Amino acid sequence: MAASDVAVGIIFLAQTVVGALGNSSLLLHYLVLYFTGCRVRHTDLILQHLVVANLLTLLCRGVPQTVAAFNLEISLGDFGCKLLFCLHRVGRAMSIVTMCLLSVFQAITINPNESRWAGLKVKIPKYVGFSMYLSWIMYLLINIFNLMYMTGKWNNTTMTDLKDFGYCSAVHPDLTTGSLFVALLTFPDALCVGLMFWASSSMVLILHRHKQRMQHIHKTSSLRSSPESRATQTILLLVSTFVSFYTLSCVFQSCVTVINNPNWLLVNTAAIVSGCFPAVSPFLLMSQDSSASRLSFAWKQNSSQRPNRRKRSPP
Incomplete structure (x- = not known):
């Protein structure tokens, strides 16, 4: 086994294990919040x-890539390759949609009550869950197209119309079909990224205006120390990190798509870059979010209310 294969395998393994543990612990944290009776914010529902x-993106790509990098025998078959590749693409697409909805929701939430978005503040929370589930269904249907072209690992090196992903292979579609599929996937992604830029710019502008207003009237309290400000800054950090890794991932994925027979370094680099945000994002959230304090407060509140309930009960 070459040293380069070992190095790539270690990177995949570390990224997958660390990212899976981070996302699993964050998901467990939200479940604990739910079962302890904490009031869950709409942003928390989106983050779930x-x-x-993130887990779909990491596990469906990281695990087989790790096995392939270490040159271990893996036989997924046609069905396994189709399923893993489809779920990975759905997870990646849902990361974009989730970040878009998160930034737009927060931008509308922190807008002043006298703004033109005031009416949406009441309406948008009702459609958060519906929008998320509709996005899952839509991207599952779109990525069914991948099932036609993904196959199991092909060992015949003379086959030049196949792309080798290390653990699976893909048949080259014809130019017209491939162009239509790329446009079908690119348009919603580009729309979501555009909305993210708009929402992020709006949030930065709102925070800047509020800071100037607070400095002008010489108040000690500001939006910066409020929960809304902390949540906005966390989302801005998350969005900027996502856009950075997403841009790099698009560059590498475009190279892999355009080149007929991409070498192993390009394929592995594209896979590593695409897994960076799912692996990093839970730690950004855990370092910035204050839900742990909400959990502690809810536990104390529930504990203090239990004796009162017993005291009010009739003899």
Whole structure:
């Protein structure tokens, strides 16, 4: 086994294990919040879908890539390759949709009550869950197209119309079909990224205006120390990290798509870059989010309410 294969395998293994543990612990944290009776914010509901999408992206790509990098025998077959590749693409797409919805929701939430978005503040929370589930269904249907072209690992090196992904292979579609599929996948992604830029710019502008207003009237309290401000700054950090890794991933994925027979370094680099945000995002959230304090407060509140309930009960 070459040293380069070992190095790539270690990177895949570390990224997958660390990312899976981070996302699993964050998902467990949200489950504990739910079962302890904490009031879950709408942003938390969106982040739960992001965690699930991250786990799909990491496990469906990281595990087989790790096995392939270490040159271990793996036989997924046609069905296994189709399923893993489809779920990976769905998870990646849902990460984009989730980040878009998260940034747009927060931008509308922190807008002043006298703004033109005031009416949406009441309406948008009702459609958060519906939008997320509709996005899952839509991307599952879109990525069924991948099932036609993914196959099991092909050992015949003379086959030039196959792309080798290390653990699976893909048949080259014809130019017209491939162009239509790329456009079908690119349009919603580009729309989501555009909305993210708009929402992020709006949030930065709102925070800047509020900071200037607070400095002008010489108040000690500011939006910066409020829960809304902390949540907005966390989302801005998350969005900027996502856009950075997403841009790099698009560059590498475009190279893999355009080149007929991409070498192993390009394929592995594209896979590593695509897994960076799912692996890093839960730790960004855990370092910035204050849900742990909410959990502690809810536990104390529930504990203090139990004696009162017993005291009010009739003899």
